[in-house]
Each structure stands twice: as C-alpha cells, then as structure tokens.
Amino acid sequence: xxxxxxxxxxxxxxxxIPYDRTALAKGLEASxxxxxxxxxxxxSGPYYLGTGTSKYSRSATKADWAELMAARATAGVPLLIxxxxxxxSDSAVDWMLDMTLEITRERGEHLKITTxxxxxxxNRVTTALDAGKIKALxxxxxxxxxxxxxxxxxxxxxGIEQIQAALNTGADIVIAGRTTDTALxxxxxxxxxxxxxxxxxxAKVAECGALATTNPNSGVTLMSFDKTGFVxxxxxEDAAATPYTVSAHMLYENADPFILHEPGGYLDVSEAxxxxxxxxxxxxxxxxxxxxxxxxxxxxxxxxxxxxxxxxVMVRDGHYRAHIADWVVALEASFVRKAAAxxxxxVHLEIRIIxxxxxxAELENASASGCEVGVMAIFTSPSQSRSTEAAKLxxxxxxxxxxTPHEPMPTFAFPxxxxxxERGALYEFCLHHTxxxxxxxxAFWLDTIES
Amino acid sequence: MASLGSIVRKIRSKNAGPFWLTxxxxxxxKTNFIHVCEGLQNTRIADLFNIEESMIQRFxxxxxxxxxxxxxxxxxxxxxxxxxxxGASFAVLLEEMEMPTTTP
Numbered sequence: 001x002x003x004x005x006x007x008x009x010x011x012x013x014x015x016x017i018p019y020d021r022t023a024l025a026k027g028l029e030a031s032x033x034x035x036x037x038x039x040x041x042x043x044s045g046p047y048y049l050g051t052g053t054s055k056y057s058r059s060a061t062k063a064d065w066a067e068l069m070a071a072r073a074t075a076g077v078p079l080l081i082x083x084x085x086x087x088x089s090d091s092a093v094d095w096m097l098d099m100t101l102e103i104t105r106e107r108g109e110h111l112k113i114t115t116x117x118x119x120x121x122x123n124r125v126t127t128a129l130d131a132g133k134i135k136a137l138x139x140x141x142x143x144x145x146x147x148x149x150x151x152x153x154x155x156x157x158x159g160i161e162q163i164q165a166a167l168n169t170g171a172d173i174v175i176a177g178r179t180t181d182t183a184l185x186x187x188x189x190x191x192x193x194x195x196x197x198x199x200x201x202x203a204k205v206a207e208c209g210a211l212a213t214t215n216p217n218s219g220v221t222l223m224s225f226d227k228t229g230f231v232x233x234x235x236x237e238d239a240a241a242t243p244y245t246v247s248a249h250m251l252y253e254n255a256d257p258f259i260l261h262e263p264g265g266y267l268d269v270s271e272a273x274x275x276x277x278x279x280x281x282x283x284x285x286x287x288x289x290x291x292x293x294x295x296x297x298x299x300x301x302x303x304x305x306x307x308x309x310x311x312x313v314m315v316r317d318g319h320y321r322a323h324i325a326d327w328v329v330a331l332e333a334s335f336v337r338k339a340a341a342x343x344x345x346x347v348h349l350e351i352r353i354i355x356x357x358x359x360x361a362e363l364e365n366a367s368a369s370g371c372e373v374g375v376m377a378i379f380t381s382p383s384q385s386r387s388t389e390a391a392k393l394x395x396x397x398x399x400x401x402x403x404t405p406h407e408p409m410p411t412f413a414f415p416x417x418x419x420x421x422e423r424g425a426l427y428e429f430c431l432h433h434t435x436x437x438x439x440x441x442x443a444f445w446l447d448t449i450e451s
Numbered sequence: 452m453a454s455l456g457s458i459v460r461k462i463r464s465k466n467a468g469p470f471w472l473t474x475x476x477x478x479x480x481k482t483n484f485i486h487v488c489e490g491l492q493n494t495r496i497a498d499l500f501n502i503e504e505s506m507i508q509r510f511x512x513x514x515x516x517x518x519x520x521x522x523x524x525x526x527x528x529x530x531x532x533x534x535x536x537x538g539a540s541f542a543v544l545l546e547e548m549e550m551p552t553t554t555p
Contacts (some may be wrong), residue, residue, distance in 0.1 A: 044536070251475045363544060365544070426531070428527070
C-alpha cells in the first residue's frame, strides 16, 4: 500500500521575507515532497497589480530565489511559487521566468519549468459579465462594462485544480501567477489523497510561514498531511507551534475566523481540534471541506484613476498650529479661486494634516497635542503635468498664506526643493467578484519549457 | 473607566483583502473576555467607525478569548481617500475607547 503522507516545506511567508537558513537546511533533511512559497499579496496596495510589477527589486528577488533554487536541487523535489511579483500578473510571471532562466544558466542547471498564467483578457471578462458569470462578493464596489475596460490588469485566483495541473507537467519549478495563498500548499496533498479539510486548513496555517508559531521571523515550516489531519512543525530550533498559536492563526487577515472560501468550495474549521504532540509540534484534525457548485474563482483587478503630485509643508508656529483647520480651509479656498482663474479643471485637492488627522481622517476623535503639524496637499488629476501645475499654483500659499488679511505674512517650512513630488499614477482595486467557470482550466494558461 | 486597550492583552487591525477590515481583540483570560464581550456593544463600534451596525460581523471565540470584529473597510484600500494602506491604525480607535473597569 502506498503511503499518502505528504510533506510540504514552506521557507517563508513570502519570497523576499527573511527566514532562518539553518532551519531551511533542517527542512530539506526532512525529505519534503514539495517546496512551496507565496510571492505576493494585495496588502501593499493596488499599484503593483495596476502596473503588473513587483514591490521588491529584481536583484533582491533574484538573490532570494536563487537560494530556493539551490534548496530545490538539494532536496530533488519540485519548487512552487505562486502570486509571483507581488501581483501575479502575466507580466510578473514573465519577469520571474526570465530571472529563473538566468539563474539556471548561472548554476549550469537544465530544468523543466512550468508557468501558470492567470491574467484575464478584458474582452473575455466583459463577455462573462454580460453572461451573468460574474458575481459581486459582500461589500464589492459597483461595476459596469466600463469598469472592466479601464482595468490595466485583471487576474483570477487559481485554486488547487490549476496548480495540480501545473505540478502534473512534471516540472522541477512551477511559476504561477495569481493563486490563493492556500492553494499552493493544499494542491499536492489533496491530489495524493490526503484529507481535504486538513489540507486546506494546514495550508491556511502555513501560508504566512512561521507566523502561526512562537517565532514568526524564523519562517521555515514543515507541514505533514495525511488521511485524517495535518501536523505543523517549525524548523527553527527556537520556534514552537502550540494549539494556541495554530488555532489563533485562522484570525489572521481573515474576516471570518471559521470559514475560508476557496475555488470550488469552502473550509470550515469550527470543529477542528488541536493537539500538542510535544512542546513544539501540533496535530490538527476535524477541519471540514465542502464542495460548492458552480465552480468559481475570485477576480482581482486594478485600474488607473489619475496621476498625483504631493506637496508637504511643516508648520511649527504656535498660532497657526492652533488654527490649523482654519488655515487649511483658507488654502482650499485660495486653490479653488486660483484654479478657476487659470481654468485648471478636473483637479482634486485633498489636504491632510499630519499630526492632527492624517491617519484616521474623519474617524479621528483625539485632539492633537504635538509641537508641529505637517500639511500634505495631494493633487489628483487625469495627467501628471496637470497635477504638478496645480501643486505649483498652491506653492506660494503653502509657504506664505496668512490666516487673515490683517496679519503679517508668515513663512512656513518646506522640507524639500522643490516641495512638489510627482507620485505617478494612482490605481484602484476595482473588482471583488467571482467568475464562474465550466472548466477550472478555462481561464488559466499552462506552458512548459526546458531550460 | 479605563481604555479598552489598557484592560486587554492586544488589539490589532488588519486588511482582510482590499475591501474588508478585521480587528482582533485578544483578552487576558476568560473573565476579561466575558467582561469585554458584555461591555463592547456593536452600537458603540458602529459609532466609532461611522457605519451601519448591520455591517458589523462579530465573532466571540471563547476558546481563544478573542473577539473578532470585521467590517467593510472605511475606505477601499489604496483609493485616493484611503489614509492607511495596511489598515493597522484603526485598532487605535478601539484601544482608546472607554470601558467600565473589571469588577474584582
């Protein structure tokens, strides 16, 4: 009888996050069946999906990835990365593939590399919208055909079906576009017959590396899956998984701590029980998986909504600090007058008062008490040049505007010359929807090459 | 009276994707957990975040002594009006909320 026990080694919560090298070496000695790592997240904001680029530099990513490719060679098992380049766009997959090929040449390796792309063509998504195959999730923004037309990148989050297809190509390395964080880890154990609830639950526990242990920074975690449950063992000497650290991890970045929706169904951990096998290893059983029909995948998308220029001025003067809200109203009024006189249209000015309410905006309920405030003027318009034009228009006021016409002209502190900073394009996440698929592979593309 | 942050172990807020915010209140022990569950009404949370009470999802997890509050994000993450990309600062609103002190 063949054993179905499946071990997945997770080096870190994401490529680019530091991990314990000694722990990785120990993990490789534990004979894992797969090394899996996540390469992205929406947590850094919409810019990365909007531009299809990574938040980490190529050189830093290449150095980290080369280490994992060396680890793969040592273990002799497949290496899988998903949501590459922060956003998982097709351009990010190409970027990662290019880097991977470069490393194979440098290492003198000949490998089979499979890419799984999850970028969605706008016309196909529009057709799906017309056909009623796109459904809003709770608290999704309203969308129309024009929303989709404006997107610079749309990705679908792959589940286990698509990752299993990629692994089944027999690749040494799988580079996947956007996937759910969990599917990367759950795919192999489920294809080998391990308990589905345990596979998805264990995947959720391990998707942030060692975050579900007493030493989150150690990163390296070994997950063992079998017919009835999973076992989590952190590979760092000084890290321990306890029933508390493991069960508490379902809270993390999850609106519902018991239910996790995934392509093809959902995980329910409300009946899971956590047993300490020793002081640093935990076994979990009782998690349940439910298939749901129709098969859906989640969509993520970003669109460009304008270009921003930002000016910052510092106000140390006690009189102005005490009346800072009034001063900002005067600045805004002056801007409206000047913009109208110059026929500068379609520029939105938002002023945030740093040291007052710049973090929580209208939800702020504390009174400011510091010795200085910063005034951050954010100009947003359809072009970079227009936003900068507007910022330059307000420059003299930021420096010198008196509270009332009767007081001496003040001068505030510009931290830079010029004080205007061009921030580039502003992107917005605009889809929080699911796409119904008749065939899980119909929105994903596999390609295999030999290096 | 004492601030909620001063009577519990930890309060953290986090994005749960770009459209949702989730806040976890880690209580010290069972007594503390029951006290906070009773003292922290959803109406107060709704006022604090200026949202409809019906939009608040609340989970009282007695095994962990954790109260979890989830809601649509005050502003969608990264939009022009959003002021906190990772949503971590919203926890402060609950930390600074006044609560009756635990009776001995």
